[in-house]
Amino acid sequence: MLNFPRWAVVAILLPLLIGIACAVPSFLPDTVVGQLPKFMQTRVNLGLDLSGGSHLLLEASTQDVAKQRIANMEEQVRTELRRGDTKIAIGDISSRDGKLSFMVRNPSQVDAAVERIRPLTQGAGLTGQRDFNVEVVNSSTIVITPTKAGIDNAVKGAMEVATEVIRKRIDEMGTREPTIQQQGDNRIVVQVPGLQDPRALKDLLGQTAKLEFKLVDVNANPAEVAQGRAPVGSEVLPYPTNPAGPPVIAVYRQVMVSGEDLTDAQQGYNQQGNEPIVNIRFNGAGGRKFGQVTSQNVNRPFAIILDGKVLSAPNINEPILGGSAQISGSFTVESANQLAIALRSGKLPVALTVVEERTVGPQLGADSIRAGLLASVIAVAAVAAFMFMSYGRFGMYANLAVAINVLVILGVMGILGATLTLPGIAGFVLTIGTAVDANVLIYERIREERRRGRGVVQAIEHGYKEASRTIFEANVTHAIAGGIMLALGSGPVKGFAIVLLIGIATSVFTAVTFTRLLVSRWVRAKRPTEIHI
Amino acid sequence: MKLLKLVPDNTNIGFVKLRHWAFALTALLTVLAVGATFYKGLNLGVDFVGGLMIEAKFETPPQTDKVRTVIDRLGVGDGSLQQFGDPKTVQIRLPLPEQGGAGAANAIVEKARKAMTAEFPGVTFSRYDTVSGKVSGELIQNGVLAVMLAVIGIAIFSWFRYEWQFGVSTFVAIMHDVLMTLGFFAITQLEFDLNIVAAVLTIVGYSINDKMVIDDRIRENMRKYRKMDMKSLIDLSVNETLPRTVMTSVTVLLALGALLLLGGHVLRGFTAAMMLGIIVGTYSSVYVSSSLLISLGLSPATAEKKASKVNIAAQAERMGPRDDGARP
Numbered sequence: 001m002l003n004f005p006r007w008a009v010v011a012i013l014l015p016l017l018i019g020i021a022c023a024v025p026s027f028l029p030d031t032v033v034g035q036l037p038k039f040m041q042t043r044v045n046l047g048l049d050l051s052g053g054s055h056l057l058l059e060a061s062t063q064d065v066a067k068q069r070i071a072n073m074e075e076q077v078r079t080e081l082r083r084g085d086t087k088i089a090i091g092d093i094s095s096r097d098g099k100l101s102f103m104v105r106n107p108s109q110v111d112a113a114v115e116r117i118r119p120l121t122q123g124a125g126l127t128g129q130r131d132f133n134v135e136v137v138n139s140s141t142i143v144i145t146p147t148k149a150g151i152d153n154a155v156k157g158a159m160e161v162a163t164e165v166i167r168k169r170i171d172e173m174g175t176r177e178p179t180i181q182q183q184g185d186n187r188i189v190v191q192v193p194g195l196q197d198p199r200a201l202k203d204l205l206g207q208t209a210k211l212e213f214k215l216v217d218v219n220a221n222p223a224e225v226a227q228g229r230a231p232v233g234s235e236v237l238p239y240p241t242n243p244a245g246p247p248v249i250a251v252y253r254q255v256m257v258s259g260e261d262l263t264d265a266q267q268g269y270n271q272q273g274n275e276p277i278v279n280i281r282f283n284g285a286g287g288r289k290f291g292q293v294t295s296q297n298v299n300r301p302f303a304i305i306l307d308g309k310v311l312s313a314p315n316i317n318e319p320i321l322g323g324s325a326q327i328s329g330s331f332t333v334e335s336a337n338q339l340a341i342a343l344r345s346g347k348l349p350v351a352l353t354v355v356e357e358r359t360v361g362p363q364l365g366a367d368s369i370r371a372g373l374l375a376s377v378i379a380v381a382a383v384a385a386f387m388f389m390s391y392g393r394f395g396m397y398a399n400l401a402v403a404i405n406v407l408v409i410l411g412v413m414g415i416l417g418a419t420l421t422l423p424g425i426a427g428f429v430l431t432i433g434t435a436v437d438a439n440v441l442i443y444e445r446i447r448e449e450r451r452r453g454r455g456v457v458q459a460i461e462h463g464y465k466e467a468s469r470t471i472f473e474a475n476v477t478h479a480i481a482g483g484i485m486l487a488l489g490s491g492p493v494k495g496f497a498i499v500l501l502i503g504i505a506t507s508v509f510t511a512v513t514f515t516r517l518l519v520s521r522w523v524r525a526k527r528p529t530e531i532h533i
Numbered sequence: 534m535k536l537l538k539l540v541p542d543n544t545n546i547g548f549v550k551l552r553h554w555a556f557a558l559t560a561l562l563t564v565l566a567v568g569a570t571f572y573k574g575l576n577l578g579v580d581f582v583g584g585l586m587i588e589a590k591f592e593t594p595p596q597t598d599k600v601r602t603v604i605d606r607l608g609v610g611d612g613s614l615q616q617f618g619d620p621k622t623v624q625i626r627l628p629l630p631e632q633g634g635a636g637a638a639n640a641i642v643e644k645a646r647k648a649m650t651a652e653f654p655g656v657t658f659s660r661y662d663t664v665s666g667k668v669s670g671e672l673i674q675n676g677v678l679a680v681m682l683a684v685i686g687i688a689i690f691s692w693f694r695y696e697w698q699f700g701v702s703t704f705v706a707i708m709h710d711v712l713m714t715l716g717f718f719a720i721t722q723l724e725f726d727l728n729i730v731a732a733v734l735t736i737v738g739y740s741i742n743d744k745m746v747i748d749d750r751i752r753e754n755m756r757k758y759r760k761m762d763m764k765s766l767i768d769l770s771v772n773e774t775l776p777r778t779v780m781t782s783v784t785v786l787l788a789l790g791a792l793l794l795l796g797g798h799v800l801r802g803f804t805a806a807m808m809l810g811i812i813v814g815t816y817s818s819v820y821v822s823s824s825l826l827i828s829l830g831l832s833p834a835t836a837e838k839k840a841s842k843v844n845i846a847a848q849a850e851r852m853g854p855r856d857d858g859a860r861p
Binding site: 049057059202354355356357358359360361363364367368371372374375376378379380382383386387389390391392422423425426429430432433434436437440441444447448451466469470473474475476477478480481482484485488489490493496497500532533 | 536537538539542543588590638639657658659660661662663664665667668672675676678679682683686687690691694727728730731734735737738739741742745746749750753773774776777780781783784785786787788789790791792794795796797799800803804807
């Protein structure tokens, strides 16, 4: 038990060294860490309570999504039935009780109307699931009811879009590493470190982003455009993904169609079914305007602009009538999907309300770090002195194990990208206290075995062996508590649980395995006949 | 160098004999704690009741009355003030406006800021939290659920691992620790927020740790000394583990003490809860949970049955060359 072959020594020391190495970047200044290769940038993130900043929990109203969906459908139905050679006149449109119903004026056209509406009610996916049910009541009234799956899909879609819109908007603020995450079915968590005043953030989230369609000025001199100069009536806009070279493009100032006229954008495939495209759909007015402009500008490109930046500039291959269009290009499924999301994110698809908000000023955060560090240092020193006084040489082994343990916890947190919060620091301090417990168990057991008259080597072996089982069992139960905290806790509780769980795992290793290595080397080198413990 | 020994070697304290006194005292304290919790109530933070909390840091310690007057003048509802160890820091709590959502909450914060800055130049607002009633309801639900699941999960673990008596005694002792902590918060009226839930869960985890160590030793001794009667066996086990119990509690208290004194005001309630929990947990490990095993009718026979069923391999190992009668 006290014999460690060379490979075992390596197997024990190597992970510890890696853990320690991963902890190092957390102590280096930003500028130095920035120069390290990516895999070495294993830093512990500071939680908002330490770095200062704002945490917002936004909630979307599901009813709102359903309502909007009905309104959209109404618009689409109107457009669809007014289109083509045989217009179908409708009346008595109502959208109460989460249903859309209307009367077809000429009863003989009811079947034709249903036939034409049907495609609108199909889900976007390939599952063939219907988003709406279409029924004919009293032989002339058509009732369109959203299905449960349809609403769920709509909420999911709306949340995806809202998250994306929020991310874009926060990026616009130029803040450092915001965290934006969907939580549950209809919530979004926004965390912005270093933000002192969440009012600005909240204002921003209430803003509407602007989507515009403009014609590209193909007559502009490319050299001048690259320098930011445009002919009269045109303007130069940034175009970060311009395939033609410079990240700018000249467009006419006049707005063809704006984002208010867009009702939907979805990733799809072209007719051959192999190339990803983006399907967009306009409302009535937008469709007419779009048809007009495209008829007059065949073979010229137009620009799709979001917040003053050009997203793409496709060519108009033919007049686009009927209110829907495809944007083709060299898309992958992902980039087409991204563009679709971006197009949809012209505006927040659903009203969001702030249900939770926590802001910590940077001063308090800095104070907390300082206080936490000081407390940790004192705690380590006090525990170390106490261990030395109680167990002498063996106490020092335990202290070394604790010091390494602290670094390894930081390293593991760095690797996982975990966040250190103020309760996390408390978790640290507690871990220091309990990590020592494993050593106390072992050493007390060795003392006992010595009192029972066992020889030095046997007592040590027995002490480690018997105590290890106890330590394992005790730590499993401790981990149960930690796991539950991680699963159910929010915010501060989670931060605490992460440190606790990592600490449980690493401390068993350092306190049991690592100290056993130290003790065995000492025993083999000195062959003591009496130990002071 | 003479090494420090908090607990002398070979103690032989009759814990089991004291158990009726211990049970009575424990029951009394638990009843008091529960009574205090119901009678005085917990000072729940905005995390759990919803509302708006602003933490203001003044340049010089302000007169609380004056701050209260300023807040009352705003006419935004019943405010309450709380001061931490740092006399310059005051926490102001206000109810959340019923309508108007984020905008209305913002307006209140703005109003409070203006009024305070006018009255106390140089005041800074270092923290503020807004929690809506809906979210706070969920937080409280999750908190209670987490604690209950932890206690039950651990009790089930020790039931499967050992005998059912261990599960029950651990469960009782841990419920006692949790209730005592609640009572402490009711009596001191320290703010009970999300962090305290983490503290309670930690107490549960630590206390379990403690009880596991003793339970494990009891089981080991039950196999070692088959003929010994339960009372002296439990006394022996508790005494054997006593040095470790005391050492660990002292080290953890040392670490937490540093945090309590130097860790800043935000963590103070959290640390206080944990220190109390450690003391209570240690007490219940030594006096309550192990003695309870006797009252629950644990006997070597039941243990042996289970051990041979579950853990034949471990027992076989124990039959080996190791001399079981080494104890004089």
